[in-house]
Amino acid sequence: MKRGLIACMASLALVGCSGNTASETPQALDITPAVFDAGELSQTLAEAIRFRTISAPGFEAESADDFDAFRAFLAERFPLIHSRLEITELGGHSVIFTWRGSDAELAPVIFLAHQDVVPVEPGTEERWTYPAFDGVIADGLVWGRGTMDMKGHLITLLSAVERHLAEGTQPARTVYLALGADEEVGGAGARAAADYIARTGQHAWFTLDEGGFTIMENPVSGTPAAMIAVAEKGYMTVEITARARGGHSSTPPQHTSVGLLARALVQIEEAPFEHGLDGGPTRAMIAALAPQASGMAGFAMRHSGLFGPVLTERFMADDASRALLGTTIAPTIVQGGIKDNVLPQESRALVNLRLHPRDTTDSALAHLRASIADLDGVTIEPWGSINDAPPVAATEGPAWDLIAGAALAFAPEGTPAVPMMLTATTDARAFADVSENLYRYAPVRAGMDDVARIHGDDEHIAVEDLPRMAAYFHAVIGAAVRADADR
Ligand SMILES: [Zn+2]
Known part of the structure; x- marks a missing residue:
């Protein structure tokens, strides 16, 4: 992800003033959140950060071994995903996992997470509190390149699926997990994943990728807002x-x-x-x-x-x-x-x-x-x-109610779900032809300064965000795979 959310949020300061009446729509999803261990998730993320899965011109040879090692690490850490889901290599370290639903007639759902990160700009290493690829856990935070963009998202997404497999969840509709390896340099992996789904003849109900967060002090009122990207340029x-x-x-x-x-x-x-x-x-x-x-x-x-x-x-x-x-x-x-x-x-x-x-x-x-x-x-x-800009996703109806309703279930009380447009591009754009409703969101509780650190110095994520993210993905997947979810 590039810094699209900043442009969006900065713009809100223009119309902003104080006040805090809660928004009423949509309804928070009524769920019992799955409990995930913050210590375990942060350890897993810290390990994930240590693989230098850098995508940038000139890094191809240097990063190749790290991409391989990262995949081996994921296989070891998520054994059920790797033994029960169909794994299709897409070339260039990108991969798609297929969790086959029982009813092939139902529209599948797609979850995206890219494995690659941007490099640390030469000469800025000293500005990091902890080295960018050491995966340090300190001060209630996991530090390092990719914690926000987007290995935190990737690790918690896989943890949610692994949990569902352990619980014996039988999806009615197919779930795709597309893990690109070159989002930061063009997204060929995402296009290959979309082509793979296109060849099945299926058309997905929705796709969920990165791009939106819950901003804790939105510029309009200084209160939280779940910013869900429903569009990008x-x-x-x-x-x-x-x-x-x-x-x-x-x-x-x-x-x-x-x-x-x-x-x-x-x-x-x-x-x-x-x-x-x-x-x-x-x-x-x-x-x-x-x-x-x-x-x-x-x-x-x-x-x-x-x-x-x-x-x-x-x-x-x-x-x-x-x-x-x-x-x-x-x-x-x-x-x-x-x-x-x-x-x-x-x-x-x-x-x-x-x-x-x-x-x-x-x-x-x-x-x-x-x-x-x-x-x-x-x-x-x-x-x-x-x-072209991909189509704008629905901001009403079952897909929005699920994505936004789940967001509200994990947000502070009174938080509105706010649809927005990213001025930057994401991997989701590659799925415009094979999916309705491209959404970009994770329930990270971020300040504007956290968003600014994406691709910058001292990128980090709060340890306490991780169990919430895993529980959010667990809830979204659990609700989405039901046969009647899209009605
Ligand atoms: Zn990204």
């Missing part, structure tokens, strides 16, 4: 090429390719995409938080139809929140010319777009091309791998 980079006559710079044309490219970039930036509260979960996010807000802001949030323009203006004033309302445009690379007195025949730029669900890669490309249609010699083409 799409991704597209375009290459803009400007061509003009070459030759000696003493007799230039009116516009060199560099000048033409500059003009194209200006025109693209000055033709922004549509921005607004609709077409994604932003209006639903505002509605879910509205009961917590008081004063004028609370009134506006509770009447977002009437106050749409006011709320939109507030969101537009800040980079993080503006990103929630529309497709963003970011020129990131420009290249052109080799010598100060030579006319460059070709100059190019890369522009990175993060696509709001209301736009597609095709419509975005058409929009960009229209914005430079008057410029001769400039072309725009997609560059690298691109993907």
Whole structure:
């Protein structure tokens, strides 16, 4: 996961004020939580952290043995999963486990967790309280790279399934556990897992991945909010090429390719995409938080139809929140010319777009091309791998009631379940064609500073979060595998 939640939460400060009336929907799931041992889970996680399962360019050879060793560790630690579930290797250390349901007609459910972590940025090692790969348990925390993103999630998810197997749970519907090994560098493992499910001809009821947490002091009211990501933005980079006559710079044309490219970039930036509260979960996010807000802001949030323009203006004033309302445009690379007195025949730029669900890669490309249609010699083409924003998951109905209702069962009383959009990408996007309802959430009780530590220094997770996470996954799986769960 990249830092998408920060953008989302930072935006809330804009509409924020104090107050704390509880939200009423959905109902907390009525369950008796399974009891997991915090000491055992934290030991297992600490061991998991010690495997340097790093995915980053240049780390492939160095990490290969650690990925193998990590898998051997999981096999030893979760023997029932490894003896009773079908194991399919997907290449590149990614793997999918199939826990076969008794009724092949029922839509399966998919749980994702990636095994890989990002490296520690060279030169920042000294900033860590404990070395990033030592797996230290201290001060009520498990420290290390991957504790939050996302070996804590992975270990507690597998612990929940292992417990179900020990308890003799017989699922009516099939459960897939897809453990990618390259989420941080493109997610080929997730795509391979999705292809595997596609070949079975099945269409899943929901997929659960990382991305949302229970934020303990949300910026609107300072009280907890279970932030459940029901959407994420799409991704597209375009290459803009400007061509003009070459030759000696003493007799230039009116516009060199560099000048033409500059003009194209200006025109693209000055033709922004549509921005607004609709077409994604932003209006639903505002509605879910509205009961917590008081004063004028609370009134506006509770009447977002009437106050749409006011709320939109507030969101537009800040980079993080503006990103929630529309497709963003970011020129990131420009290249052109080799010598100060030579006319460059070709100059190019890369522009990175993060696509709001209301736009597609095709419509975005058409929009960009229209914005430079008057410029001769400039072309725009997609560059690298691109993907539309996956469909927005349901925020009502059985899947939402299960995921969000279970979240509330493990959250402090009065916590609202808040649907949101990640501005970053997750592995879940690969499952858009084989699954309804992509959700991203784990019941970690996080502060904004905890979220900021993901991919940063001193990443850690509270020991007390781990049994709650395992119990949450245990509850979600137990409820989901029942034949009538999706009705
Ligand atoms: Zn991640």
